[in-house]
Amino acid sequence: MADTTSKKTAKKPSLAERLAKLGLVKPMDFVVHLPLRYEDQTQIYPIASLAVGEYAQIEGTVVQQHIVQRPRRQLQALVRDSSGELMVRLLHYYPNQIKQFQVGQTLRLRGEVRRGFQTAIEMVHPKVSQAGAPLATTLTPIYPTTEGLSQPALRKAILQALEDVELDDTLPPSVRQQYDLWEFAHAVRALHYPAAEQSQALLNQTHPAWKRIKFDELLAQQLSLAAARARRAKLKAPAIAASQGLASQLLHQLPFHLTAAQQRVIAEISADMQRAQPMHRLLQGDVGSGKTVVAAFAAVQAIEQGYQVALMAPTELLAEQHYQKLQGWLAPLGITVSWLSGSLTMAQRRHAYEAITQGQSQLIVGTQALIQDKVQFARLGLVILDEQHRFGVTQRLDLSRKAADSLRSLDDQGQTLLPHQLNMSATPIPRTLAMTFYSDLDVSIIDELPPGRSPVQTKLVVADRRDEVMQRIQAAVQAGQQVYWVCPLIEESEALQLQTAEDTYEQMTQALPGLRIGLLHGRMSSAEKNVVMDSFRLAQLDILVATTVIEVGVDVPNATIMVIEHSERFGLAQLHQLRGRVGRGAKQSYCILMYQHPLSAIARQRLRAMYETTDGFEIAERDLALRGPGEFLGVRQSGQMLLRFANLEQDADLIEQAKACASYLYEKHPTVATRHVARWLGTKEELLRS
Structure with a gap:
């Protein structure tokens, strides 16, 4: 007998469930859910006064109606008032809309004004009333x-919450007076019930109500x-005495002199x-500033005291x-x-695991293979994360947890000891970002390059001049120098039509038959990559055609x-x-873009920034202005939404101001x-602790 059971249709989420999806549960959640x-539905604008790009409301009469088939089927209606006319286009429409836009109908329309095809201006899918x-x-x-939650329904729920909840102020009058802030109740009502005459200040967020809300958010x-930071100060870590011998030996056998900036940050880290509290320091330094040797001095301090x-x-x-x-x-x-890496053979890995567990390995360098279950440290006192923003929260915590396990027997009071942690980044963090998302970290900055290095000269070259390049x-190769040639894709993409690494490699091999050219990309195995990179490092290759796999850390002084x-396809930080x-x-070096x-407007700004400065901090500030904080936050990008x-x-x-106020309230008014x-x-506070 055939199964006649019909499939149950999925139950639509209730209004409360849809609101909860936005984080709107308690009345105060609704109050701070701001527009x-x-x-502006307070006035009717003459059609002749409208400007492209603005949102406006007009009233007019339909004087023509057409259903056109090309370039795609759509309903078009010409609407006219006493000052002028505009075209309305509906790309998706229903029979009742054909009736709604019949010739002779007078309608009120709201929407974005666009540049038109048949008329000077048009609206696409305006709201009709x-x-x-x-x-x-x-x-x-x-x-x-x-999805499924209309503006009128949401507006009604928010306005109901405003009536139901007491809008008490979390800030005392003295603080509001000091920072010239509106009362909280006054500010939120002004934003939820906005007066038309204040439209510009509300739209560009310069209104005093917005100032109060922004201050509250930053203060929180x-x-x-x-x-x-205070919680971290209560945690314990092994107190690792300054190096007495190894640091001096390392300094004397280095083939170069440390810069003053390197010496300063080495002292800060030491x-x-x-x-006896865990170090949580961010080491910032521009590309080539010498962060690895700073990490080496931190490492020998721990190793001299018996830590891994x-x-x-x-x-x-x-x-x-x-x-x-x-x-x-x-x-x-x-x-x-x-x-230790994933490319080691099983036998090599077993040997590495044993040496780490027994404490024979004093400094262990590796990839995420370090956080595998089989890796058990004997006495891990210092964790160093390079390009820390590329690791997820879980990966970083796993390594810290392994360190804590290895230190468990060292504390005579039974308290868990945590390792010291040094985060390194070659992506300088803009000052405003450091003040907001990284203010709980101690930051060391290497703000000078090693002596003898000339700033890289940057040239902008249109692709038509490829042969000149x-x-x-x-000529550079014949003078004994080496060259990187970076392409954004590995193989042909019809969508983007970009020059690819494989195509470029083939073309250059044919165009420059006397030169030794290598190819490096992310789909090669680790062993293959290592062979190519070692050949380039040893000057057995003249030109390395590569994807962005060489973006970070590769060091070949002869290139x-x-x-x-x-x-134009790359981000500013990546360039x-x-x-x-x-x-x-x-030797003098060159970067040819x-x-x-x-070029898009953003691409033009990126290339201009690269041409105008080699300062990583200036680059970072411009990148923040172009793209916002997401890229810099990395592991903290969840906090961006805060x-x-x-x-x-x-x-x-x-x-x-918020930072100064926070310090005052935290010390004097903890409640x-x-x-x-x-x-x-609320519960989102955890996002900032990562």
Whole structure:
């Protein structure tokens, strides 16, 4: 007998469930769910006064109607008022809309004004309402929403919450007066019930109500980070005394002199490790500034006192380069430096695991293989994370947890000891970002390059001059120098039509038959990559055609030219990282940014920034302005969502004030601080602790 059971249709989520999806559960959640923007439905604008790009409301009569088939089927209606006319286009329409836009109908339309095809201006899918209806008396707020939750339903729920909840102020009058802030109740009502005459200040967020909301948000974040710092101060770590012998031996056998900046940050890190609280320091330094040798001095301090050190890097190429450098510096001191990655054979891995567990390996360098279950450290006192923003929270915590397990028997009071942690980044963090998302960290900055290095000269070259670039690199190779040639894709993509690494390799092999050319990309095995990279490092290759796998950490002092194809497709931070692969020796180096027309406005700004400065901090500030904080935050990018209203670039003064206020409240009024954080962050506070 056939199964006649019909499939049950999926139950639609209730209004409460849809609201909860937006995080709207308690009345105060609704109160601080503020508008994304506003629509002005308080007046009717003459069609002739409209400008492209603005949102406007008009009333007019339909004078023509057509259903056209090309370039796609759509309903078009010409609407006219006493001042002019515009076209309305409906790309998807129903029979009742054909009737709605019949010739002779007078309608009220709201929508974005666009440049038209048949007429000077048009609206696509405007909102339609009855002509002559009473106009709104305030601006209409448009809220962040989710599927199945209309603006009217959300607006009704928010306005109900405003009536039900007591809008008490978390900040005392003295604080509001000091920072010239509106009362909280006054501010949120002004934003939910916006007056039409204040439309511009509300739209560009310069209104005093927005100032109060932004200040509250930034203050909550700063209070949360202050609490995180205080919690960390209560934790325990092994107090690791300053090195008495190994640091001096390392200094004397280095083939170069440390810069003043390197000496300063080495001292800062050493002082941190001598305390019985876990170091949580971020080491920033531009590409080529010498962060690895700073890490080496931190490592020998821990190793001299009998602790192990783990250095984890995000890619095998970068991790292996660290291993080779550290092995060369530390092996002569009698320190055992081990290598652990996924490319090792099973036998090699078993041997590495055993040496780590027994404590024979003193410095272990590797990739995420370091956090595998089989890796058990004997006495891990220092964790070093390179390019820390590329690791997830879980990966970082796993390594810290392994360290804590290995230190469990060292504390005579039974308290868990945590390792010291040094995070390194070649992506300088802009000042405003450091003040907001990283204010719970101690930051050391290497702000000078090693002596003898000339700044890399950057050239912008249109792709049509490719042959000239080829001649330039041929001359450089004949003069004994080496060249990187970077392409954005590995194989042909019809969608993007970009020059690919494989095509470029073939073309260059044919065009430059006398030169030794290698190819490096992410789909090669680790062993294949290592062979190619070693050949380039040993000057057995003249030109390395590569994808962005060489973006971070690759160090070949004899490479003096970096060619980046389709540079308009790369992010600013990535371009700066790639440029940092040259200029690592004494010879003048060049970065050639090849681009194709037409350039977007953002691409033009990126290339201009690369041309105008080689300063990584200046690059970082410009990148923040172009792309926002996501790329810099990395492991903290979940926290980016906590700044819904404040703008890191535009609200720098407010950030300074919020930071000062947070310090005052945390010390003098902890109850006020707790209430304020609960209002603005609630359960989201955990996101900032990662």
